[in-house]
Amino acid sequence: MSTDDYKRAAAEAALAHVQPGMKLGLGTGSTAALFVELLGARVAEGLDVVGVPTSEATRELAERVGVPLTTLKDTPELDLTVDGADEVDPELRLIKGGGAALLREKIVAFASRRMIVIADAKKQVPTLGAFPLPIEVVPFGKEATRRAVERAAARLGLSGKIEIRRAEDECPIVTDSGHTILDGHFGRIDRPEELAAALSAIPGVVEHGLFIGLADLALIAGPDGVTTLEASPASAAANARRFA
Ligand SMILES: O=C[C@H](O)[C@H](O)[C@H](O)COP(=O)(O)O
Numbered sequence: 001m002s003t004d005d006y007k008r009a010a011a012e013a014a015l016a017h018v019q020p021g022m023k024l025g026l027g028t029g030s031t032a033a034l035f036v037e038l039l040g041a042r043v044a045e046g047l048d049v050v051g052v053p054t055s056e057a058t059r060e061l062a063e064r065v066g067v068p069l070t071t072l073k074d075t076p077e078l079d080l081t082v083d084g085a086d087e088v089d090p091e092l093r094l095i096k097g098g099g100a101a102l103l104r105e106k107i108v109a110f111a112s113r114r115m116i117v118i119a120d121a122k123k124q125v126p127t128l129g130a131f132p133l134p135i136e137v138v139p140f141g142k143e144a145t146r147r148a149v150e151r152a153a154a155r156l157g158l159s160g161k162i163e164i165r166r167a168e169d170e171c172p173i174v175t176d177s178g179h180t181i182l183d184g185h186f187g188r189i190d191r192p193e194e195l196a197a198a199l200s201a202i203p204g205v206v207e208h209g210l211f212i213g214l215a216d217l218a219l220i221a222g223p224d225g226v227t228t229l230e231a232s233p234a235s236a237a238a239n240a241r242r243f244a
Helices: 003-015 030-044 056-065 102-110 142-155 192-200 233-241
Strands: 023-026 050-053 078-083 112-120 133-137 162-164 180-184 205-208 217-222 225-230
Touching (some): 003 030, 003 112, 003 217, 003 225, 023 102, 030 078, 030 112, 050 056, 078 102, 102 112, 102 133, 192 205
Parallel strands (some): 023 078, 112 217
Antiparallel strands (some): 133 180
16 A cells, blocks of 8 residues: 555544534645545535635635635634644654644644544654754744744754755745744754743744644554554643633
């Protein structure tokens, strides 16, 4: 089976968690796109759900395949978000943002009672950081912000280039919310919570791609089938407290 087959298997497994009437967060990326397509087929068969897309690309896809959409303005609390990831560690901490959608993805995941991550087995890692960490920053002062990120990372013993993500024409890419992306090539992030706090404290950093304490379940598809990883009871309880 190919990587795409595994992505599809994970997306299919996530469909089993979708109940009629649910308000869904719809993730971004190639794996989440397969979920949205499969969901569209179920909607065509009569499944009644509504979704909030995490990017313009997902909005366009959802419209094309017929998934009814809403917004966080009209539907500020969601039942379930299904999204992909660039890396998943054993504690269900994630790196996301390879497709530059991390800001809306995190807002939507945070507004959801549950988040299910769908991925092929290559995304499963013992320690986060081999995938460059996306950091969304305001374009104003981006070089100063980049240097501040570099210094914050160095204080945590992290080295490696921090680069402005550029398109093929060499211009900085622009996210759906009009921001710039920095990619931190740290190699290994041993203390993601500390890095997350340090990044969040830097003016100009809008959001970072460390998703900690958000995922409740990961459905990881590989040669042995789909494996289900669950968040620790403590993490699940912290997630639930968001709505208490
Ligand atoms: O910004 C993009 C997202 O975080 C994606 O969910 C992530 O990059 C995984 O994408 P894919 O399923 O294409 O590997």
